[in-house]
Amino acid sequence: MASPVRILERGLLNICGHKSSPPLLPFIMKRSQLAIYSSVLRVVGLVTTTFIAFFMMPFIVHHLGDRTYGFWALIAAVLGYYGILDLGIVTAVQYHVGKAIGDGNLEEINRSVSTSFYAFAALGMASFLLTLMVVPLSGFFVENSADVSIFRTVLIMMGAGFAVGFPGRAFIGAISAHMRFDLSAWAGILILLVRTILILLVLGKGGGIIALAGISLVTDALNYTANYVILRKILPGLRISRRLASLTKFKELFHYSGYALVIQISDQLRFSIDGWMVGVFVSVAAVTHYSIGGRLSQTFLSLLIAMLGILSPWFSQLLGNSDYDGIRRVFLIGTKVSATLSTIVAVSLILYGREFIGKWMGSAYVDAYWPMMLLVLGIFCDVSQLPSVSYMFGVSKHRFLAAATLSEGLANVLLSLYWARKYGMIGVALGSFVPMVIVKLLIQPAYVCRSLNISLYRYYLKLLGRSILPPAFASSLIWFIWGRRIDFPNVLMVCAVILLQATIAGVVSFFLVFGRREQKELLARLNPVKKLELSGSQARQFKRGTIA
Numbered sequence: 001m002a003s004p005v006r007i008l009e010r011g012l013l014n015i016c017g018h019k020s021s022p023p024l025l026p027f028i029m030k031r032s033q034l035a036i037y038s039s040v041l042r043v044v045g046l047v048t049t050t051f052i053a054f055f056m057m058p059f060i061v062h063h064l065g066d067r068t069y070g071f072w073a074l075i076a077a078v079l080g081y082y083g084i085l086d087l088g089i090v091t092a093v094q095y096h097v098g099k100a101i102g103d104g105n106l107e108e109i110n111r112s113v114s115t116s117f118y119a120f121a122a123l124g125m126a127s128f129l130l131t132l133m134v135v136p137l138s139g140f141f142v143e144n145s146a147d148v149s150i151f152r153t154v155l156i157m158m159g160a161g162f163a164v165g166f167p168g169r170a171f172i173g174a175i176s177a178h179m180r181f182d183l184s185a186w187a188g189i190l191i192l193l194v195r196t197i198l199i200l201l202v203l204g205k206g207g208g209i210i211a212l213a214g215i216s217l218v219t220d221a222l223n224y225t226a227n228y229v230i231l232r233k234i235l236p237g238l239r240i241s242r243r244l245a246s247l248t249k250f251k252e253l254f255h256y257s258g259y260a261l262v263i264q265i266s267d268q269l270r271f272s273i274d275g276w277m278v279g280v281f282v283s284v285a286a287v288t289h290y291s292i293g294g295r296l297s298q299t300f301l302s303l304l305i306a307m308l309g310i311l312s313p314w315f316s317q318l319l320g321n322s323d324y325d326g327i328r329r330v331f332l333i334g335t336k337v338s339a340t341l342s343t344i345v346a347v348s349l350i351l352y353g354r355e356f357i358g359k360w361m362g363s364a365y366v367d368a369y370w371p372m373m374l375l376v377l378g379i380f381c382d383v384s385q386l387p388s389v390s391y392m393f394g395v396s397k398h399r400f401l402a403a404a405t406l407s408e409g410l411a412n413v414l415l416s417l418y419w420a421r422k423y424g425m426i427g428v429a430l431g432s433f434v435p436m437v438i439v440k441l442l443i444q445p446a447y448v449c450r451s452l453n454i455s456l457y458r459y460y461l462k463l464l465g466r467s468i469l470p471p472a473f474a475s476s477l478i479w480f481i482w483g484r485r486i487d488f489p490n491v492l493m494v495c496a497v498i499l500l501q502a503t504i505a506g507v508v509s510f511f512l513v514f515g516r517r518e519q520k521e522l523l524a525r526l527n528p529v530k531k532l533e534l535s536g537s538q539a540r541q542f543k544r545g546t547i548a
Contacts (some may be wrong), residue, residue: 001178009198011422012345013149016294018223023417028247033180035311035314036318037183038179039307039308041181041182041186042180042307042309042310043306043353044189045184045186045188045189045403046302046303046306049188049192049389050299050302050303050485051210052192054360056196056199057295057361058360058361058362059199059200059203060199060203061288061361062210063204064203064209064212067519069074069288086169087119087257087258087261088257088259088260088262088263089116089119089120089170089253089254089311090116090170090172090173090176091173091250091256091291092116092173092254092256093112093113093116093170093173093174093177093253094174094176094312094393095177095256095313095316095396096108096112096177096252096253096256096311097113097173097177097269098313098320098321098394099317100320101178101320102174102178102316102318102319102320103320107172109235109238110237110238110240110241111244111245111249111486112174112249112253112468113170113173113174113231113240114245115244115249115250115253116169116170116239116253117167117245118171119245119250120166120167120168120169121167123166124162124163124164124165124167125163127162127163127166128159128160128162128163129422131156131160131162132156132159132209134155134159143328149210152197154209154213157213157214157217157516158171158216158217159211160217161216161217161220161221162220164221164224165220165221165223166229167224168224168227171224171230171248171270172227172247173224174235174238175227175234175421176310176313177313178234179317180236180308181309181310183230183233183234184226184227186490187226187227187229187230187434190226191219191222191223191226192501194219194222195215195216196425198383199212200387202215209458210419216411223326225251248466256396259399259402260393260398260402263401263402266343266408268407268409268484269406269409269410269412269413270405270409270436271298271407271432273413274281274428274429274432275294277416277417277420277428277429277496278290278420278424278425281421281428282425286424289365289425290362290363290368290371291430292368293368293369293375293425293429294370294374294417296349296357296376297372297375297376299350299377300345300346300349300380300383300384301347301361301383302344303346304341304342304386305383305386307337308334308390309329309345309390309416310387311390311391312389312390312391312393313394313396314330314394315330315393315394316325316394317397319394319395321358327394327395327452327525328452330387331387331388331391331452331516334386334390335385335387335388335463335464335467336513336514336518338384338385338386338387339384339385339463339464339467339468340468340471340509341506342380342383342384342386343380343467343509344475344502344505344509346379346380347472347475347476347505348501348502349372349373350376351475351476351483352479352485352494352497352498353369353373353376354366354369355494356494357369357372359488359490359491359493359494362513367425370425370429371426374426374429374430374432375429375432375433377437378433378436378437379436380435381437381440382440383500384467385440385448385464388444388445388448389401391448391451392448397451400447401444404447407435407439408435408436408438408439409435410434411434412432413431415430415431415435416428416430417431417432418431419431420437432510444462445459466513467513468511469507470509470513471505471506471507471513474504475501475502475505478504478505480500483501510522
């Protein structure tokens with residue numbers, strides 16, 4: 001007779017997506033509890049990454065110089081476009097594996113992972129060939145002949161690392177579908193520490209941009225290896241085989257990923273074109289200044305994605321269970337949380353951004369504040385409604401999102417080209433801000449609300465309005481009474497004040513934004529781990545995988 005622990009483990013396999021092998025953790029978590037647990041760990045990972053990055057950026061810039069760091073930023077922008085080569089398959093893997101988890105279909109999971117793995121291997125080879133084609137064009141990006149050789153070497157190294165890691169994207173999609181972002185976060189933190197130590201040692205001893213590229217190559221390879229190990233742990237029944245990979249399955253993945261690909265291309269236009277605009281119409285050195293404001297605004301975006309990016313696979317699992325009422329409930333509470341948190345962060349960046357940049361990078365870089373403010377306001381319109389994007393991806397209604405995002409990206413390019421000539425860095429940021437406000441604040445809500453049968457009155461006033469006004473008022477009041485009078489001695493003090501103000505505004509918002517029932521439900525989910533003692537009949541249900 002199987003032991004109670006073994007019976008419990010077998011039942012847990014539904015959560016991990018496998019029915020015959022033991023899961024990684026000996027406890028039960030509901031989806032809502034797992035979502036909070038994963039979100040917390042993702043935020044911890046992001047905060048750690050951001051904290052180190054903010055203090056490492058001045059170190060790297062001062063050791064490499066504005067011009068050399070500008071080369072690094074341009075190469076990163078070039079490789080950023082390579083992300084398009086994944087054809088949106090990562091999101092397709094997440095969607096199909098998520099649905100298969102809801103259905104309890106292990107074979108479907110293995111088919112999706114195997115097909116995407118071999119597809120990514122082929123795409124990785126294509127990406128490296130593309131790098132070799134771009135290398136001869138290095139003189140177009142760099143005028144100084146002495147710098148061309150360095151630019152080529154770094155581009156080849158980074159391109160090789162990108163190609164080698166391409167097959168690992170299949171593992172990322174499958175891990176996301178299981179909502180085990182927490183494990184990826186821990187692995188990411190450990191690899192980040194290794195990367196940081198290597199950079200400090202190598203640059204501190206006089207190493208340059210080539211050594212930096214080598215460090216990036218090695219640590220990226222470690223990251224993809226870690227993702228494979230994680231997936232093997234949470235899915236012991238994982239099988240990657242050419243026999244499981246098929247053209248039919250690839251067509252199914254691409255049917256979903258085609259629109260995701262359009263969204264990826266559009267996001268490159270929205271977020272990666274700005275540096276080139278600044279480099280062409282202002283100067284290469286100005287790219288460094290603009291990237292400071294861009295880094296802060298992207299951190300804002302990354303923070304909210306870390307908190308609520310788990311909703312997309314959650315929607316997919318609910319769709320697999322045909323739980324449409326659950327989809328609506330998750331959307332409503334998710335939007336409240338997203339709008340509240342994004343308001344607190346956005347207002348903090350706007351009120352303390354100038355002091356933060358001055359103490360972080362130095363007074364010479366304070367001109368990055370105004371581009372940062374415009375970018376933050378635009379991104380706020382996006383991330384405050386992040387559950388809308390997750391919903392469209394999670395239930396395969398992202399065709400509309402593809403069209404809207406592409407329109408926004410094209411408008412971004414055209415307006416940035418026009419305004420950059422007149423207003424420089426601010427004009428480029430303005431070109432990003434205006435289309436984002438129109439699409440995310442006016443067009444997207446109309447489609448999502450119609451799909452979920454929610455009135456626009458309820459969405460704008462009772463949902464967004466109630467979620468945005470309390471935290472905005474609380475944050476602004478604290479700054480007016482106290483924050484604006486502080487003479488900050490260093491960046492740590494700025495961070496401490498922002499954190500304290502955000503905490504107070506968060507507590508106030510918790511009581512003003514959420515109803516009593518919602519407050520109780522959220523507090524009940526803060527303890528994600530609940531060990532269960534099962535009766536004989538419950539144990540038999542778990543053994544068969546039939547208990548909810």
